[in-house]
Amino acid sequence: MKQHYSRCLLTFLALLCLNVAMAQEIDVSGTIMGGENGEPLPGATVMVKGTTNGTITDFDGKFKLKAPAGARLLVTSIGFKSAEVDASSNVTLTLEEDVTRLNEVVISGLASTVKRGNLANSVASISAKELTTMSNQSTMDGALYGKFKGANIVSNSGAPGGGISIKLRGLTSINGSNEPLYIIDGVYLDNSSISAGLNVVSAAAGGGSQSNQDNPSNRIADIDPEDIASIEILKGASAAAIYGSRASGGVVIITTKRGERGETEVTLSQTVGVTQILNPLGTREWDAAKVEAAFGADEVANFQSAQAAGNLHDYEDELYGNKGFLSTSRVTATGGSDKTKFFMGITRKDDEGIVKNTGYEKTSFRLNLDQKIASWLDLKASTNYIHSSADRGFFNNDNSGNTMGIAFVATPSWAQLGKGSNGLYPNNPYAASNFLQTRDLITNNETVNRFLVGGTVVARLITQDNQSLRLNVNGGIDQYTLSTTAIFPNTLQFQKDGNGLNGVSVQGNTVTQNSNASIFLIHDFFPGSSGFSFTSQVGLTFIDFDQNNIIATASNMNGTQTNLDQSGSVSVAQNRIIQQDRGFFIQEEVNFNDMVIATAGVRGDKSSNNGDVNKLYYYPKGAIAINLHNFDFWNVNFLQQTKLRAAYGEAGNFAVFGDKFSALNAVNIDGSGGLIISNLKGNREIAPERQSEFETGIDFGLMDGKISIDATYYVKKVDDLLLRAQIPSSTGQTTAVVNAATMENRGVEIGLNMNLIRRENFSWSSTTSFWRNTSEVTRLDIPSYTVGGFADFLGQFRIKEGHSPTEIIGVGANPDEDGLVVFGDQQPDFQMSFLNQVNYGPLEFSMLWHWKQGGENINLTALLSDLSGTSPDFDKVDLDPEGELGNGDYRLSQLGANTAPYIENASYVRLREVALYYKLPVLQDYAKSVKIGVSANNLLNFFEYRSYDPEVSNFGGQGLSSGVEVTPFPSSKRYNFHLIVKF
Template identity: 50%
Template sequence: MKPTLRKLFFLWFMLSAPIGVMAQEEVNGTVKEASTDLPLPGVNVVIKGTTTGTVTDFDGNFQISVSEFPATLVFSSLGYKTIEQSISGGGAVNVVMEQDVTGLEEVVVTGLATTIKRSNSANAVSSISAEELVGVAQPQTLDGALAGKFTGALVSANSGAPGGGLSVKLRGVTSIFGNSQPLYIVDGVYVDNSSISGGLNDVSGAAGQGSSSNQDNPSNRIADLDPNDIKNIEILKGASAAAIYGSRAAAGVVIISTKRGKQGKTQFNLSQSFGFNSVINLLGLRDWNEERALDAFGEGADVAYAEARDAGTLVDYEKEIFDNKGFISSTGFSASGGGEKTTFYAGMSHKNEKGIVKNTGYERVSLRLNLDHRVSDRIKLSLNSNYIYSSADRGFFNNDNTGSTIGVTLTSLPPWAKLQPDAEGNYPDNIYGGSNPLQTIALMTNNEKVNRFIIGGSATIDIYKSLKSDLQLILRGGLDGYNLNTRAIFPKELQFEKRSNGGLNGQSIQGSTENKNINYSAFLVHNFNTDSNINFRTQAGITREVFDRNSYLISAFNMIASETNVDQAGGQRIDQFRLKQEDSGFFVQEEVNFQDKLIGTIGLRGDKSSNNGDANKLYYYPKASLAANLHEFDFWNLGKVNQFKLRAAYGEAGNFPAFGSPFTSFNSTFIRGVADQSVVGILLDGVLGNPDIEPERQKELELGLDLGLFDNRLNFEFTWYNKKVDDLLVQTNREPSSGFTTEWKNAGNLKNTGVEITLNALPFDGEDFTWNSNVTFFKNKSEITELNVPAFNLGAFGASLGTYRIEEGKSATQIVGISPDGLVKFGDGEPDFQMTFNNNLQYKDLELSFLFHWKKGGDNINLTSLLTDLSKTSHDYDDFGLDPTGTLPNGEYRAGQVGTSADVFVEDASYLKLREVGLYYNFPGELVERWFDGYIANIRLGFTGTNLLTFFDYNSYDPEVSNFGGNGLSAGVDVTPFPSSKRYMFNLSVDF
């Protein structure tokens, strides 16, 4: 630039700059809540078409500088309807905001560092608020609170034991041998949800026959989280939405955001809940008489029965063991607030829950501190920290090949058995089984202890801001580290541990797991607004995750002098499992928003992992979507129709191969000799590694329609999806001559198709009475579309009793079994459909909420009935109805089908449950203020219940059961589980 031009430019700039400054005018005002007329803090106030904005303070006041008039101010806050207010000049602007009962104004995830208004989303992302999660009933665990709350999910209780044990499957089967549980992310931290064995199979022998899957009833780690700390949950159910998480997202993603503080006076909340639980369902006793006792237990049993009957000493051991009331106590305290620069949320909670079986229970202590600090107008820092301690006593249940577990022993126990201890506390042996269950409950230990830290942090840096564009740098990091200690003690006094009974003189099984997940990410997000109000948002970033686990399990037997230390034993076996996985990748995405009319997105994720056959190969996962808000176009004029959105989304996601699957492993062995003179050799472990193994790849197309009517008091959402999974990971059999028994392969494809329908309604919205209602319907159907290995059975205990079968052209969850006509299909684990009916009714200060959940179809393999049939103790043994000829009673007929047909063991697991019910009274504010002179702001008192009503024809304790846990296809297998319970709670919450 020439010197004269530079001088002229400088002079123009010096003269025009003050003009620009002087042209700005201050606009201020107050934002209030419509129903209470109270000020609303934390409301975002933005000049439309720009990134200039501010936030209301504790008193609802705001002030913003506006340089051009006329202008439009946009007021938005989570849970409230967005308001656009036109202004022609400076001065005061007062706004009243109404609650958004439709949820259209809430934001949902659209990228790793961005969100989008639900009304503009092209995906059916399910959101669960804090009120929906814990506002009705206090859940036992976080994952238990998800049941029935959103479409597309099958939530199964693997165990009724205190401390959790649930599985969540989103939109059907996503893997056969790989991970089928969703990825959980808490405030940006990848958290672990493993179920780690405590080694009880060494005592029960459960893995000795049939399936070798984990059957010893461990809890899952997502149960560690305190649901009361959570602000909202978003569920990305398929690849079309979850592609942004790449190779860990094939089973879906559950994104959890915890509570944060707001600017203003410190607010406190104290909550206290007391209650109890009880068993949902008891099967009852067989209608005994002398003849039946003699037939079932042989000579002398008829006399023993008659003597106990006449003496009044018959004992219903099912009631004795399961019909107990477990006391529950839950205490929570939180504080939140902050100043102009720093806000905080601190939460503390203690939960203590006794189980319906004596000496079982769960205790959890949770401490949370979330901090947000604004260093300057351009830099914001956030810290999330959570410490958790938990202890769970889970009893001794599920499958058993040694006659030692409580449930299996109960199936062979008559009511005249004498099992009570004597005056000195000595228990007699049970002559009708391998153990005395009362003794086992009193003396054995099965405990899990967890110490866990979940820590995350982020930095948001505004690199530059202008009227039309801005650029942000977002840095995130997280750590999830825990130590799990398991301790299972079986003292030598137990019947099945006595040497005289062939026992091992006591066993001590102790394990420890150290788990550490670390994740880092960095993103650039650029926003650009054109003069025609088209917004372009570009984001790009890199990610890295490290997963490190070290587990060991020591099983000791022949305990010396009743010691429990594993070194005080005649023999030990040590198992160790070490895992280290490193993943890294990148993500790019472009979003275009044309005046909220057309919203398009295109993105790409690239991942590589040490679990893949080629650890340096990048696997790419694209995504694309389009949402069309037809009601925003000028030609739209249909009166009562407020929203009409068409949406389409496509995405791909992956599922890593199992750890170690690219490699062939070896085991050590002694060739000859003992002690220091032995010669050590190696053996193959029987599994052939595959250096070319690749991730499973999920491809999902989702189409949908959203409709809002009558000022959005009636909202309808319809979604259809087609989800294909290619390169299925399969552990297939090898010919024995190869020296291996199995090998890992990518050997097939499957697909899931389904529909999800949601109807939200506000039938009444008056000054005194309000009624919100929500109805959902969803169904899924799966099919193995290609299988490059021979069809094979998987899960349960073989075709004679019913098993899952993977077969080309068939459902991925079909259940087959032997029959006189050969191997046939007897059922399917996939429900025909699921529906929920959720309502909230408020009359003045009284509030009633309830949630019904109907699962139609979906079969279980019920082997609990088989065990009681074989012992001739079934409650319905003498009833008729199963035998087509009408000649054999039910119990005799079922037992006679073993080795002939598996039909009777495959049962319909339909149910209708009152999942939650809550009745609350909110004390009037003026009354509370008068009573407590303004020191207390709100008092909420209520009664809640969980699973209070259950309706099903299934012949066991609860159709929601899974003996093998929730991973893979072995769900829905019923072998003497820890029964489910219902909960009654009284709740008090005080804000001050």
């Protein structure tokens, strides 16, 4: 049977080759240039129109290929308008710059693309220039701030090494992940935030929320932003439906840099800089009366003695005042021949934090290879190795008073905490820990070794004038080992003398492996002169996820030993997650002369996480774009582009691994091991959360492409939300996971791109973006409940039908039927960003402003500092309606009766990035170009929020996580100097 298929395939290929050979072909060559100066344009795509036969230009803008006599060539390049020209032996063509990006290629399926001018969805695209050329970025996700519409990006921690959550077009889950799916060069990335087991010391989960409060980083931070060529963000199901049950939170598609034909080009770059705290608050100004009121009469003498001796300390500066040194070194090499192209990038990053003994080190090595195996067969391979180490300190919430932030806000300026002449630290009489001792002696490290390997094989099975058939096979592996080390020596104040566990060593090891494979068939068909073209694709996907997390905790350490076996007690916890997903997809795209472009498709998925592992869940999509300007009746001359578009799609979100089972937990009964059923009842009927989205919009282009405007309105409905419902205790369990709610998001996105000035020595471009989202729980099958905080009187979120899932409730006057009062909403009213880029001769200037209006935070840092009398604004009088009490006394007077004083507006205006570069005149014999520059991140910040930064999240990226602050690691600003040399 196999031989029969082989003979048929060989015969088919032989006939195909004969058919192609019979067509008369000519040798075509030429030069492609770009811009007003007509400089050679490398990397431009030159295609024989109506076929898939093509090539790209080399460093000098030159190309060669074969084409049928009389054919037309279609030439495209990112950032330029496409153009056509007759195929000949000496083609010369200059492309015009295209600020509107209408000819930019955007992914429209798992293996197909479409011109942005024909796209029916609002898909955000970020180029390498926008991502990293302004300023040096610490992490990839941090580089996304303010650069596209429809996102709410929040830093979970200011600690080096990242920790950022991204929500696209509002919430998509209440208990599950709201993070998008990340795909890099076809490899599905894991973006877990994994606990280091700090709860054994902090007891953060001992009261209120049981969520992970260890302040971990997330794994997308591993990716080097300097390797990235472009990012496309599919923000909702209307665009992301083709990715099925993993796409509820949207999809971020990352394409890394690849080689180009020509001589090898080497680029060396070095960035050095310094980081400092973003918004120092200062400390309270004390006098004897204030000391007595806050600490009692016996403390006045200590204050006066320290004051007389000049020993009052600015502990904010001592803890957060480190001027961290920043260094990023990078080498890239790119080049190749007609058959083999390569890109290599090596980055070494070493960033110190604003807290001593914190920092982030990363080494990233990338090698991408493109190989033309035959005229009809291409291979692309992407490899990346990353090693990183992050020291993150000990911050955020605790119920023991041990973290540095909580101990700091409890300590007045006359405390004497510095190391003595004997090398020992004194106990802090005002808190459970001496935060300077904790800073200098503890270890909280995350170390990652990560391998990313991806490959794509493209076989052009049929290549004819009016049709082509391609077979795409791709796959990849994302494998990493995360080692966490948390050491709390028994010499610490909160570990010695019976205060704690006499020293703790927590060592974790997590091995994660994602593997994915896909097989696609893509058929392009151009039937004669009808004006129609068809792109059909069908494929299968296979995705496996395996994560094994082991955390061993040792206490009662032997002296200064840190090994687990050098202890009096050891406990081990293991969490294993195994998931297998299988799916198929079909998509058809019809294009009529770029006038009407329609797309329809469906994805089918099944997963081991579902109650029925063999049941397929289907996710359809449909879209239409109408380019009115291409119709004969269109005579609005000042509008060169007018596109109406609409799209609908569905996507899913898998249930959490294990929710369909009633787990058996280990228990010790009279010294014998046993099993006891968990409190969570499994649901064998559990199904994915399901999202459906309708999006409509209009795009305009005017002034010959110098101005473009896009506007989008969407309605996103999330059904079958998975919630934990209370069940009768008579069942032997207390909660069960059920599909029990529906939520709806509505939003608007508007963009304005302007490129009004394009002269030989001067250009100016500007991009303005506006977006807003509102959410509502439209169905709730269980009673309303509060979540995402510590207690109702301190402020929490409430899940209630007819209300926003991110509304912040508390106690106060005129409560509703739940006995609660609504004080705000964590979601902002709207956000805007303003990107401006100016080139004047050899000078390049750019800046990015970000405005977030509205949205509230629960500021429990203010509560903790009020309780200790140390709040910087304690004596300021601007909160009490009567104008009598200072802010600290007023807030405390309302505690338990009125939550309002601890709910604060989190609006801000921020200069996210600003940069100035100068291109030096150099001799070509030494270097192709030399550029120097200066840049800054978060240089200017305007907000009234009474803490270090309105961007906070005590609970990381989990569920309803953002907007709760408990003494976090403060945010920072960065100043950089750059040197870039190309050879």
